Amino acid sequence: MLAAVFEGKGRLVLKERARPRITKDRNVLLKVSGVGICGTDLHILQDPPAHPATEGIVLGHEFTGEIVEVDHGVVEFKPGDRVLVDPHPGCGLCMECRSGHPDRCIPLYTSAEPGHCATIGIFSDGAMTSFVTVPAHSLYRIDPKVPPHIAALAEPLACVFSAAQKLKVQPGDTVVVLGAGPIGLLFTSFFKACGAAKIIVSEISAYRRGVAEECGASLVVDPNQHDLTAIVERETGGGADIVVEAVGPLLPQAIRLVHSGGKIMQFGHDELARPAIPVAEIVRKEIRIFGAFIGKFSFNKLPAIMESGVLPLEKIVSHRLPISRVHEGLKLLKEGKGIKVILNPED
Numbered sequence: 001m002l003a004a005v006f007e008g009k010g011r012l013v014l015k016e017r018a019r020p021r022i023t024k025d026r027n028v029l030l031k032v033s034g035v036g037i038c039g040t041d042l043h044i045l046q047d048p049p050a051h052p053a054t055e056g057i058v059l060g061h062e063f064t065g066e067i068v069e070v071d072h073g074v075v076e077f078k079p080g081d082r083v084l085v086d087p088h089p090g091c092g093l094c095m096e097c098r099s100g101h102p103d104r105c106i107p108l109y110t111s112a113e114p115g116h117c118a119t120i121g122i123f124s125d126g127a128m129t130s131f132v133t134v135p136a137h138s139l140y141r142i143d144p145k146v147p148p149h150i151a152a153l154a155e156p157l158a159c160v161f162s163a164a165q166k167l168k169v170q171p172g173d174t175v176v177v178l179g180a181g182p183i184g185l186l187f188t189s190f191f192k193a194c195g196a197a198k199i200i201v202s203e204i205s206a207y208r209r210g211v212a213e214e215c216g217a218s219l220v221v222d223p224n225q226h227d228l229t230a231i232v233e234r235e236t237g238g239g240a241d242i243v244v245e246a247v248g249p250l251l252p253q254a255i256r257l258v259h260s261g262g263k264i265m266q267f268g269h270d271e272l273a274r275p276a277i278p279v280a281e282i283v284r285k286e287i288r289i290f291g292a293f294i295g296k297f298s299f300n301k302l303p304a305i306m307e308s309g310v311l312p313l314e315k316i317v318s319h320r321l322p323i324s325r326v327h328e329g330l331k332l333l334k335e336g337k338g339i340k341v342i343l344n345p346e347d
């Protein structure tokens with residue numbers, strides 16, 4: 001089977017790999033039907049990398065597929081089931097998981113790089129290929145009527161869903177989203193569905209600003225052409241209730257744009273970003289700043305979101321390519337010509 005393998009120093013190489021076999025208890029063999037290219041994949045493939053990964057693994061952590069084989073201990077799934085995959089599931093067995101803290105799952109947070117999470121497709125073989133083995137406790141059944149290119153959005157949607165829950169958005173809130181990549185657009189769609197009164201999206205790409213409007217933005221701004229701070233102050237009466245940073249180094253700007261007492265979500269994940277923080281403004285405005293890392297245990301809601309069509313997920317998938325064209329997909333994203341590229345296996 002053709003596989004996109006991370007070979008270190010910014011190199012992703014297409015190779016023939018043998019079909020994996022189930023070697024661990026309670027694992028299943030999945031036939032991949034769609035796998036997204038994530039901003040994290042771009043960070044991994046930077047030189048120097050902006051995100052760590054294990055050399056020699058098949059990349060791809062945002063995926064969906066059909067079960068073809070299950071370990072004898074798996075009774076809750078069967079061959080033929082269509083599933084969403086949580087690429088970083090809590091084990092359910094360790095002391096932290098059994099104390100109601102799967103977000104501190106010991107094997108999940110200690111088996112990869114220190115401080116990182118042992119994500120499938122980053123620190124072990126992922127889904128930019130035809131078949132992958134995954135633990136049964138990472139799976140969520142989904143109606144086969146949801147097309148694979150939509151179901152493949154599960155992981156980024158779970159990340160946004162669990163982050164947005166911290167913000168407790170209310171109908172009538174004013175929101176600023178910095179960056180209209182897939183994550184910024186998913187936040188925009190989510191806030192629209194939750195009844196936000198005004199959603200201002202700041203994005204330098206005209207193409208992405210157009211998609212943001214289709215996803216529910218009430219106003220889009222090119223921050224290189226216009227004074228974003230002045231626009232936000234005018235449109236929100238002094239600052240937004242919520243600002244989402246979905247780029248990486250823009251926390252100082254988020255602090256400037258939020259109203260006193262407001263909330264900031266630092267979602268953009270750039271391991272190299274070291275912005276200068278205006279500390280006094282945090283103090284004077286009494287801001288709450290949240291971080292959000294991985295889609296923590298919000299996958300259970302995703303089948304219903306996808307099956308109901310409550311979010312305009314179709315707008316977020318800009319390209320569907322075979323895995324053999326993965327480099328073209330990466331190039332589209334680097335040049336800002338794509339939003340979410342979904343790859344399909346060919347064999």
Ligand SMILES: [Zn+2]
Pocket residue numbers: 038039040061062155156
């Ligand atoms: Zn991702």
Ligand SMILES: [Zn+2]
Pocket residue numbers: 090091092093094095096097098102104105106107108
């Ligand atoms: Zn655990």
